[in-house]
Amino acid sequence: DPTFTALLTTQTQVRREIVNKHNELRKSVSPPASNMLKMEWSREAAANAQKWANKCTLEHSNPGDRKTSTKCGENLYMSSNPTAWSDVIQNWFEEHRNFVYGEGPKSPSAIVGHYTQLVWYSSFRVGCGIAYCPNQKSLKYFYICQYCPAGNIVSKKNTPYQQGTPCASCPGNCDSGLCKYEDLLSNCDSLKKTAGCEQELLKEKCKATCLCEGKIY
Incomplete structure (x- = not known):
C-alpha cells in the first residue's frame, strides 16, 4: 500500500517532516517558552518505537524498553486510515485546549499528556515508527513517537517548560525561539x-x- 509506505520513518523526508512539525509547534507554545530545546531525530528512539509498533498492541510499551542513553517518553496514535505524520502530531498538540499553563488540565478527565510531552522543554530527541495492524478490528494504523529524555515528570507536569522570552535561557545559541x-x-x-x-x-x-x-x- 503506497499510502502506508509513504509514512515509514526509514525515509529522510518523513523524518524531516516529523522533526520540523515538532519544532514548529514547540516554538508556537503559549505562553512562550524561555528554555525550549530544538528537537532532532534519534535513530535509537526510532528503532525502539518501530520495534514496539510492530507488535501491534495499540498500548504503551514498557518504560524499560524505551531507553536510549536516557529514559524516554512515548506518545501513541491509532487510526483506521493512513494519516499524515503532521496531522498525527498536530492532533497531540491540540490537547493544549484542555490545558492551562501552571495549573494543569481544565477538568479531571481532560487528556493533556501527549501535548505536555510534545512541548516538554528538555526532550530534545524524537524517534517515531508506524505499523499496519490488519488483525485489529478498526484501528489498523499504529503510530508511536518516543521522546528523550522523557518528559511529563510528575513534579513539573503543569509547567512543561519555563515561561518567558523565547530563548532567554540560552542566549547566543538560538534558532528562531528554540535553544540549540x-x-x-x-x-x-x-x-x-x-x-x-x-x-x-x-x-x-x-x-x-x-x-x-x-x-x-
Whole structure:
C-alpha cells in the first residue's frame, strides 16, 4: 500500500517532516517558552518505537524498553486510515485546549499528556515508527513517537517548560525561539561532577550541562 509506505520513518523526508512539525509547534507554545530545546531525530528512539509498533498492541510499551542513553517518553496514535505524520502530531498538540499553563488540565478527565510531552522543554530527541495492524478490528494504523529524555515528570507536569522570552535561557545559541545547546555525551552529568566544566572535552561535548545549568538541565 503506497499510502502506508509513504509514512515509514526509514525515509529522510518523513523524518524531516516529523522533526520540523515538532519544532514548529514547540516554538508556537503559549505562553512562550524561555528554555525550549530544538528537537532532532534519534535513530535509537526510532528503532525502539518501530520495534514496539510492530507488535501491534495499540498500548504503551514498557518504560524499560524505551531507553536510549536516557529514559524516554512515548506518545501513541491509532487510526483506521493512513494519516499524515503532521496531522498525527498536530492532533497531540491540540490537547493544549484542555490545558492551562501552571495549573494543569481544565477538568479531571481532560487528556493533556501527549501535548505536555510534545512541548516538554528538555526532550530534545524524537524517534517515531508506524505499523499496519490488519488483525485489529478498526484501528489498523499504529503510530508511536518516543521522546528523550522523557518528559511529563510528575513534579513539573503543569509547567512543561519555563515561561518567558523565547530563548532567554540560552542566549547566543538560538534558532528562531528554540535553544540549540545540547549534550553530545550521555554521561555529561557525572563528568561534570568528577572533571568539572573547565575540561576541554566537557566544554565541547557537554554544552547544555555546562552552559545552561539550572536553566535547561
